[in-house]
Amino acid sequence: xxxxxxxxxxxxxxxxxxxxxxxxxxxxxxxxxxxxxxxxxxxxxxxxxxxxxxxxxxxxxxxxxxxxxxxxxxxxxxxxxxxxxxxxxxxxxxxxxxxxxxxxxxxxxxxxxxxxxxxxxxxxxxxxxxxxxxxxxxxxxxxxxxxxxxxxxxxxxxxxxxxxxxxxxxxxxxxxxxxxxxxxxxxxxxxxxxxxxxxxxxxxxxxxxxxxxxxxxxxxxxxxxxxxxxxxxxxxxxxxxxxxxxxxxxxxxxxxxxxxxxxxxxxxxxxxxxxxxxxxxxxxxxxxxxxxxxxxxxxxxxxxxxxxxxxxxxxxxxxxxxxxxxxxxxxxxxxxxxxxxxxxxxxxxxxxxxxxxxxxxxxxxxxxxxxxxxx
Numbered sequence: 001x002x003x004x005x006x007x008x009x010x011x012x013x014x015x016x017x018x019x020x021x022x023x024x025x026x027x028x029x030x031x032x033x034x035x036x037x038x039x040x041x042x043x044x045x046x047x048x049x050x051x052x053x054x055x056x057x058x059x060x061x062x063x064x065x066x067x068x069x070x071x072x073x074x075x076x077x078x079x080x081x082x083x084x085x086x087x088x089x090x091x092x093x094x095x096x097x098x099x100x101x102x103x104x105x106x107x108x109x110x111x112x113x114x115x116x117x118x119x120x121x122x123x124x125x126x127x128x129x130x131x132x133x134x135x136x137x138x139x140x141x142x143x144x145x146x147x148x149x150x151x152x153x154x155x156x157x158x159x160x161x162x163x164x165x166x167x168x169x170x171x172x173x174x175x176x177x178x179x180x181x182x183x184x185x186x187x188x189x190x191x192x193x194x195x196x197x198x199x200x201x202x203x204x205x206x207x208x209x210x211x212x213x214x215x216x217x218x219x220x221x222x223x224x225x226x227x228x229x230x231x232x233x234x235x236x237x238x239x240x241x242x243x244x245x246x247x248x249x250x251x252x253x254x255x256x257x258x259x260x261x262x263x264x265x266x267x268x269x270x271x272x273x274x275x276x277x278x279x280x281x282x283x284x285x286x287x288x289x290x291x292x293x294x295x296x297x298x299x300x301x302x303x304x305x306x307x308x309x310x311x312x313x314x315x316x317x318x319x320x321x322x323x324x325x326x327x328x329x330x331x332x333x334x335x336x337x338x339x340x341x342x343x344x345x346x347x348x349x350x351x352x353x354x355x356x357x358x359x360x361x362x363x364x365x366x367x368x369x370x371x372x373x374x375x
Contacts, residue, residue, distance in 0.1 A: 004030050006196040006364070007184060009172055009208065011035075012043040013148060013353045014345055015200035016155035021357035022198075022364070023162035030192075031164065032184070034171035039152045042202045043350070045279070045311030047230075047257045047268070050074065050084065050144040051348040054091075055247055058111040061326040066348040067113045069355035070142065076354060077146055080154045083260050084146040089242035090125055092134040094295045098246045099136045105246075106138060116141055131238045131299050143242060147260060148350060155353075172201075177214030177336045196338040196364050202345070203276040203314045209341050219334040221327065221343050224315040228268020229281045231289050231305035237264035243296055254292040265308055266293055272319050273312070281307040316344035328356070330363045338367065 008019040011033035023029045035041075050070055056062035077084040093099045106117050118139045120128075125137035156166060171187040175197070184192045201208045206223040209215060237258055245253040256264050266289055286305050293300050317324040327343035334341075340360055349356070 001183070001191050001193050003181075003193040004028055005194070006030070006198070007032055007192060007194040008198045008200055010200035010202055010205075011038040011152075011156075011166060011168070012041055012200065012202050013039060013152050013155070013350055014043075014202075014342065014356055015198070016152050016159065017353040017357040018198050018200055018360050019164050020155045020159040020162070021354075021361040023159045023164035025361055025365075027196075029159065029164035031159070031166045032170045032172055032186075033166065033168050034187075036169050038156060038166070038168075039149060042311060042314060042346075043148060043152060045309060046148070046347065046350060047255075047265070048145050048148045048259070048350070049242065049257055049347075050086075050146055051351045052109070052117075052140045052142045053112050053114050053348070053351075054105060054109040054117070054140060056112060056348075057325070058108070061328065062348060062352070063112040065326065065352035065355040065359065069348070069352035072354040073146070073151075073351060074144070076154075077151070082147060082150045082154055084144055085260060086142065086144040087241050087258065088139060088141045089143040089244055090120070090129060090132065090134075091138040091140065091244045091246065092125065092132065092296050093136045093246055094134055096135055101246045102136055102138050109140075114140075114142070129239050129241060129243070131297060132243065133296055133298050145242075145258060145260060146350075172208060174211040175213065177212055177339060179337055182212075182336075182338055194338070196367075197340070198360060199339070199341045200345075203312055205314070205341060205343055206316070209343075212336075212339070215334060215336050215339065215341075219329060219341070221316040221324075222318075223276075224318040225273050225276050225278070226313040226315050227271040227273045227278055227310055228313060229271065229285055229310045230265050230267035230308040231281075231286055232308040233264040233266070233300075233304060234306065236262045238299070239264065239297075245292070245296060254289055256293070256297070266305060267308070268311060276312050276314075279310045279312070281310050283307045313346040314344060315346065326352075326356070328359065328363075330360075331367045332363075338364070340364065
C-alpha cells in the first residue's frame with residue numbers, strides 16, 4: 001500500500017491553497033481530484049470577487065480569514081502577476097429607509113478591521129458612477145476582482161515546484177480512520193495510507209466525511225444547496241466599480257460585478273435546490289433580475305440580460321436559518337488524528353484561501369507535535 005504524509009481531497013482554490021502551504025512547509029503532499037481538471041466546481045462558478053471583509057459577524061472565521069486573506073491575496077497576485085484589479089465597490093441604498101443599514105455596515109466593517117469605508121451622498125456616488133441610482137452609498141476601495149483560474153494554476157505550480165503531486169480523476173470512495181493513520185479507499189480499488197488528510201471536497205465534503213469510518217456522525221453537518229444564477233450583459237459595462245444593493249436574507253442580493261475585460265454580470269440570486277448538480281440557469285428568471293437591477297440602474301435596457309451560469313453555495317444552514325460560519329474541524333474537535341474537514345466554505349472562501357491554508361498548516365503542525373509528545 002502506498003503511503004504519504006498529507007493528502008488533500010479536492011483541487012478547488014481552497015484545496016490547492018492548502019496543498020501549496022503544506023508543500024512549502026516541507027510536507028509530502030498529494031492532491032486527489034475526482035474530476036479531469038482543477039477548479040471545476042465552486043471555484044469556477046462564482047463572482048471572482050476579492051471581498052473586503054465587511055458583512056461577517058465580528059470574530060467569526062469568515063471575518064478574520066477574509067480580512068487576512070484579502071491582504072495575502074493581493075500581495076500574492078501582484079508577486080505572481082496574476083490578473084486582478086482593485087476596482088472597489090459601492091453598496092447602495094435606493095430608498096431613504098436603507099441609509100441606516102449603510103451606517104450599520106460601516107460599524108460592522110470597522111469591528112472586523114476594515115476601516116477604509118466611506119459613506120457617500122447621492123451626489124458623491126453619482127459622480128463616481130453617473131448611471132447609478134441611489135440616495136446614498138458606501139464606498140469600499142479594497143474590494144476587487146481576480147482571474148480565479150490563473151490563481152489556481154499558480155497555486156498548483158507552487159505546490160508542484162515544492163514537490164507536491166496532483167492526481168486528477170482520482171475519486172475517494174471511503175476511508176478508515178485509526179490512531180496510526182487514515183487509509184483512503186479510492187474508487188479505482190487502490191488504497192493510500194496517509195498521516196494527514198484534508199477534506200476540501202467543497203459541495204461533496206459532508207457526504208465524503210460520512211464515509212470516513214472512525215469519525216462520529218455528529219461531527220458531520222447536513223449540507224444545504226443554495227443555487228445562485230448569473231445573467232450577463234453583452235458589451236462593455238457602463239460601470240467601473242462593483243455595485244451591490246443593501247444585503248438581503250440568504251445573500252448579498254443581485255449585484256453587478258465585472259470581469260477583467262470590463263463586461264458586467266449580475267447575480268447571484270438565492271434558490272434552494274435539492275442537488276448540487278442543479279446548474280442550469282432558467283432564462284425565465286431574467287425578468288426578476290432586471291426588476292432588481294432597475295432599482296439601482298434604471299438605464300438597464302429591457303431584455304438586455306442573457307442567461308449566464310449558475311453556482312451552488314455549500315451551505316451548512318438551511319432556508320430561514322442564520323448563516324453558519326466556516327467550519328474548519330481538526331483533531332482538536334472531532335478527535336480523529338490527522339483529519340481536517342472543511343465544511344461550509346462558501347463566500348468569502350476565494351478571498352480567504354491563503355489564510356485558510358495557513359490556519360490548516362498550523363493546525364496540522366500542532367496535531368503532529370501533540371502526537372509526538374504523547375508517544
